[in-house]
Amino acid sequence: MHRYRSHTCGDLRAEHVGRDVRLSGWCHRIRDHGGVLFIDVRDHYGLTQCVVDPDSPAFAQAEKLRSEWVVRLDGKLRLRPPGTENRDMPTGLVELYVAEIEVLGPAAELPLPVFGEQDYPEETRLKYRFLDLRRERIHNNIILRGQVIDAMRTRMKAAGFNEFQTPILTASSPEGARDFLVPSRIHPGKFYALPQAPQQYKQLLMMAGFDRYFQIAPCFRDEDPRADRLPGEFYQLDVEMSFVTQEDVFETMEPVISAIFEQFGKGKPVTKAWPRIPYAEAMAKYGTDKPDLRNPLVIQDASEHFRGSNFKVFARLLEDPANRIWAIPGPTGGQRTFCDRMNAWAQSEGQPGMGYILYFDRATDETTKAADPEATGVGARGPIANNIGPERAEAIRLQLGLKAGDAAFFVAGNPDKFVKFAGMARTRIGTDLKLVDEDRFELAWIVDFPMYEWNEDEKKVDFSHNPFSMPQGGLEALKSQDPLSLKAFQYDIACNGFEIASGGIRNHRPDAMVKAFEIAGYGEETVVERFGGMYRAFQYGAPPHGGMAAGVDRIIMLLAGEQNLREVALFPMNQRAEDILMGAPSEATTKQLRELHIRPLL
Missing domain, CATH: 3.30.1360.30 (GAD-like domain)
Structure with missing residues (x-):
């Protein structure tokens, strides 16, 4: 028999009755019923009820066990007595009569309970996240996360997309939020940026002729946290396609996203034919560009x-x-x-x-x-x-x-x-x-976003969405129309009051790109300096292309029925963007700062 287990705690069924069984796991709950000890033992796969009575040679050891101790239990599997079955759990017809116990890892007094769904302060939960993740609801959310990402990959590959990994250390880009900067040791005074999104790289992949790209991409933005936005980092299903119109993107991605909600939505109805709502109409009818159509x-x-x-x-x-x-x-x-x-x-x-x-x-x-x-x-x-x-x-x-x-x-x-x-x-x-109606998923495309908006603080025209999008009407519209009247080939996906995806048809003509940035106050030299790689690529045969990025964390939050993204992330930061489990951000040593040519001002 294996050193630690012959079966997992989710394996055992009536057909295994009479077998010698070895289980290893955590003591989920211990109950004393008139001198007979019932120990619910839990592992990743499930939970099995184990019984130790005074006649068992393991009884003295069993009396010492406490919640969340890690143990190995040997014994013989038997049917539960009539009337004590639990048909709501997969192992509910059987129990293990324990003959031997080995303590593999005793546990100190717990700072928060694992059994049940008690509401504990966020700081406690995050500091002891490894315990919080043992709770059934959170554990299941993380399993769901992995399953959803696997399904996304499967469906994207079935639709003819190839998965590529774009760089993490890159150049700063105006994506609408602050960059996380990484100082360069080799190039004193210069900094890399962590990508807010793989926007430029995925467009360059289209220049390189890869046609259909996707990635479960980590993105980094130094912005204030809120319930529907994780501080620091998040993940998105990043997509780009060549030789496509806006309609092609819709026809390709709508079935993928719908199928994810249908597969993991626990039977809740999902919108069959997504409405396409112009931005101006959404604002006038619902007061938001991410309306809850329920x-x-x-x-x-x-x-x-x-x-x-x-x-x-x-x-x-x-x-x-x-x-x-x-x-x-x-x-x-x-x-x-x-x-x-x-x-x-x-x-x-x-x-x-x-x-x-x-x-x-x-x-x-x-x-x-x-x-x-x-x-x-x-x-x-x-x-x-x-x-x-x-x-x-x-x-x-x-x-x-x-x-x-x-x-x-x-x-x-x-x-x-x-x-x-x-x-x-x-x-x-x-x-x-x-x-x-909270028991459904209502999805919609929000289309025809304004290309520009008025920045009241700086008294200038600014990009209102993605600066790399194609304006409707192309270069001629950029030259002849009032910038604030221009609409772009930009679109979002709204679901139940959340924006879960955003995308656009890209501006792939270098002259149109320069003109678009010029309207927002950036000269051609700035475009060449900040987006030189893409600007150069556009000079050598750029295909029309477009894509989108869907928020993985938000989709999983909706599927799990949670109200906060931290409930579906493994090791999230707190509201002050601190990882209190690992102690980040932390101070650098004098040696590290010297190597990076940095002198702290404080």
């Missing part, structure tokens, strides 16, 4: 109902043509308590408040019946309704498709300034009123 609420422009009305706050706002009044429907939200709660929430978000109209059934409303016993139809109340009058309130109700018992909420001002809040309000209303 939420049925659609924002609508209600400005005309307030123009010239007696509700002077909104009427005066509309004297500025840049201002609008957006309405958010609230089905079933027509209670004063809910509306007051939404108003208080809006104020907590830095807004002056949130206006609303309550709709009610005039025939059953006591106040209305007292004044008019024959009253029928839908009435409206609240400060806004009282000021604009019943006809305008009814027109708003009809536009939003509301009925008695519903409410309408309003956001006013310049949409450029309030659009994010409007999106948050739509999410809040849909969630609080339980309108969101």
Whole structure:
């Protein structure tokens, strides 16, 4: 028999009854039932119930065992007594009657429990991540991660893609976040950068004629952490294709991503035909470019109902043509308590408040019946309704498709300034009123992103998305159109309120590339200096090409039903971008700094 085990803790079934068995694993749970000890032994593969009674030669040793001790157990497998079976676990029909125990690794008192799902402080969990990873939920998330990545690889190769590994030490690139810099020992005063994405390299692969590339790529960005963004590093399914249009990318990648959600989504419905929503439409209807389409609420422009009305706050706002009044429907939200709660929430978000109209059934409303016993139809109340009058309130109700018992909420001002809040309000209303179907995956392409945006801080035109994307209309559009009106062949994938992928058709013409960067304030010399490799490659026959990158961590987070990326990463950093398990970042020694020609300022 093997030194440590004849079977894993997930192997044993009824057909193994009567066999001599050796198991090794962790003491998951120990229970004393009237002098008989039950030890649930766990390894990577599962859990087996083991029994030690006072007649067993191993009983004295068993009494010394504690939670998370690593042990070897020898004994004979038997069926569990009738009525004690556990058909919810694969080994639930059998148990090991233990004859011998060897302690392989005793454990000190645990700083956090492994059994169960108790909520422990993040700092404790990350400091002792090796224990946290023993917990069933987290352990299963990491197994899921490996399975999803394997499936991605399989499906990409089946679609004709080749996997290549691009360099980790590279040059700094304007990807929209801060670079992690690595000082060069050989070249004093110079630095490598860790790649924010393999963007330039994958385009160079297309120049080199490889046609279809993919990679499960590590990416590094020195940006502030949040629930849907890991600090420091993350992984993406990076893709590039030659001789393709935007439509070709969609037709290739949509089945791959859909299949991943179908395979690992635990039976939840997945969008069959993804809608394609222009960026401007997404912002106007949902207040975000990553809409949660499980939420049925659609924002609508209600400005005309307030123009010239007696509700002077909104009427005066509309004297500025840049201002609008957006309405958010609230089905079933027509209670004063809910509306007051939404108003208080809006104020907590830095807004002056949130206006609303309550709709009610005039025939059953006591106040209305007292004044008019024959009253029928839908009435409206609240400060806004009282000021604009019943006809305008009814027109708003009809536009939003509301009925008695519903409410309408309003956001006013310049949409450029309030659009994010409007999106948050739509999410809040849909969630609080339980309108969101949480048991499905709703995917969509968001298309037609603006090529440029106005940088108010620097008073200049800036790239709004990926600087390497092809503008719609090409070089001619760059020369003749207002930059802020230009749309790009850029697209995102949104799923359940998260951006899970981003991509574009690339600008592969050197003259168009120079012009695109010139509009953003970069001269040709800057392009040559910062993107010299790609600029040179474009001079020697560049195929039209495009691709995308899907966030591996976010996809797995959605599939696992988690709310935070740290629940699906092996050894994540904390909110201050610290690895408190390994002690990073740490101070360098004087010798290391001297070799790198660095003198600390502090």
